[in-house]
Amino acid sequence: MSASVVYCVDSRNAIESVAGAWSRFAEENGAPELRPEAVLGRPLTEFLAGGALQRLWCLLLDRVREHGRARTLPFRCDSPDARRFMELELRLLDRGRVEHRSRLLRSESRDPVARVHPGARRGEGRVVVCSMCKRIEDPVEGWQEAERALALVGELPPARQPSLDHGLCDGCAASLERAAEA
Template identity: 30%
Template structure:
């Protein structure tokens, strides 16, 4: 069953960031994105780091989980949870469930349908190139200085005849490195002084 406009996914993480259990609309959201390999049964007992390797993301998740376990205080951060047919503004709330587990609750705050975005469609044909997509705001880094909304990035790729589309990989744009860093206790100093202006990208536009 495909996800509705408003979705809520829930998962529990151990102290070493291993996925303990999953609930809510997880499977429906995975199906909506044709990410069948990310079904609940497939990801339980795996580490978060098996799904992204971007250093800032790893540091951020470690910091959030450590803070929640040590203080018992929840952490809340906004993010975009888009799919090809939906633009979603979402909220991630991390709570200490017990001594051994944190609960991650991802809930939709607003949802807007849109024309199908093939750049986000995992079934679309891909080239051997790749571009970074920000895990928080879902903008795509099209060169060393510009991050665009996914529809704009798709338009530029097509105008530059960069089709088949490149693969998209997890990254964090410079603006989100600062904004998210300042929302997380203990992360503020790093976010201001360790912002990277380019998280990858191997597509040359206009070639």
């Protein structure tokens, strides 16, 4: 489960190669649209949800190319029965190419939570999930740990579950900005 997912963008931020656990990851997540042959040559921004994330990611890539120094970003990639704390490293290769390599920092077991599929047809209402840390925005209480929010959503019958939109929470926007500035 812990093998790295690796992908590389060319100097114009199009996906040039994928390696490591990419294929297995696409399969396990039931995402045929992420098969290597389906993603090569496409702009990376197509896979980043929301304008804020796309803008900050492009800024970060510019900085990596400008200064030639690797940057790392924390993110979460949970499975139903584990909290998975991950790190993504962006590293400059030749010809302006930038390698993205994820690795698992640590994993904590938990009681399995219902998996909520972003594409499922749902009832009224929308909730925003942070693309980086997977926390969910509560209009009243702010950004909440995903498993708590998903446990509540998962208990609802499918027809009453809200739709999930991807966004970027304040904390992750700040950590992306910090990584771009560093």
